[in-house]
Structure formats: structure tokens, C-alpha cells
Amino acid sequence: xxxxATRPYxxxxxxxxxxxxxxxxxxxxxDDWAIAFEDINPQAEIHTLVVPKGEYVSWDDFxxxxxxxxxxxxxxxxxxxxxxxxxVEPGYRLLANVGAHGGQEVPHLHVHIFGGQxxxxxxx
Ligand code: AMP
Numbered sequence: 738x739x740x741x742a743t744r745p746y747x748x749x750x751x752x753x754x755x756x757x758x759x760x761x762x763x764x765x766x767x768d769d770w771a772i773a774f775e776d777i778n779p780q781a782e783i784h785t786l787v788v789p790k791g792e793y794v795s796w797d798d799f800x801x802x803x804x805x806x807x808x809x810x811x812x813x814x815x816x817x818x819x820x821x822x823x824x825v826e827p828g829y830r831l832l833a834n835v836g837a838h839g840g841q842e843v844p845h846l847h848v849h850i851f852g853g854q855x856x857x858x859x860x861x
Contacts, residue, residue: 827852827853
């Protein structure tokens with residue numbers, strides 16, 4: 738069920754619980770700003786989620802309210818994860834769903850990294 742991205746942050750959302758280590762995830766990366774873990778329902782050969790450690794509902798919330806350091810740290814983390822997965826040469830796709838029309842289901846900002854295969858057109 739897509740969320741309303743304008744609602745306040747809910748600290749019980751599933752990615753907040755993964756960040757706190759309360760529920761398991763296949764973590765592949767962590768630094769001061771972000772963690773990355775494998776999507777539980779992969780839509781491509783490689784489907785990894787990168788999540789900032791700060792409490793932001795969506796890309797909108799993050800881009801408006803996060804500090805420059807948080808934004809730089811998160812963007813670099815996304816790039817590092819893709820690089821470490823060997824995705825730069827074959828190529829990959831980033832996706833951040835926002836709100837109802839974006840189909841966002843988890844109300845904590847996350848960037849999807851898709852790769853490992855040709856991904857076709859932007860929107861099926
Ligand atoms: P979005 O629609 O952009 O909010 O995407 C949410 C993504 O989170 C989906 O691709 C789900 O498969 C994924 N997801 C939901 N719960 C978990 C979980 N516990 N561990 C890993 N990925 C999850």
C-alpha cells in the first residue's frame with residue numbers, strides 16, 4: 738500500500754527497525770551515513786537498497802531537511818555500493834519512489850540499485 742510521503746516520520750517503520758538491528762537483513766555495506774542491504778523481493782539479478790541513517794520519510798523530506806554532510810554521505814554511499822558490486826562498467830539503475838504515484842511503500846528514504854542484467858526501458 739503506497740504511503741503519503743508528507744506524513745511525519747514513523748520510527749517503527751521496517752527500515753528503521755533494520756537500522757536498529759531489531760530485524761534481520763542481508764547487509765552488504767555500512768558507513769557513518771547509510772546502510773545497504775539486499776531487497777527481500779528482488780526485481781533484478783542485483784537489487785540492493787541503500788538507506789540513510791537519518792530519519793527521513795522520502796527523497797522529498799531528505800532533500801529539503803538533511804544537512805549537506807548527510808546528503809553528501811548518502812550520495813557517496815550509493816555510489817560506493819554500486820562500485821563495490823561491480824556495476825559501473827555494465828551499468829545500473831537507481832530508483833527512489835516517492836509517495837503514492839511513486840509507489841513508495843516503506844516510509845524511510847531508500848534508493849534502489851538495480852543491476853546485473855539489461856534493465857530495459859525506464860518504465861515498463
Ligand atoms: P518502495 O516501494 O520503494 O517503498 O520499496 C520498498 C522495498 O522494500 C520493496 O522492494 C520491498 O521488497 C523491500 N522490502 C520490504 N521489506 C523488506 C525487508 N524486510 N528487507 C529487505 N527489503 C524489504
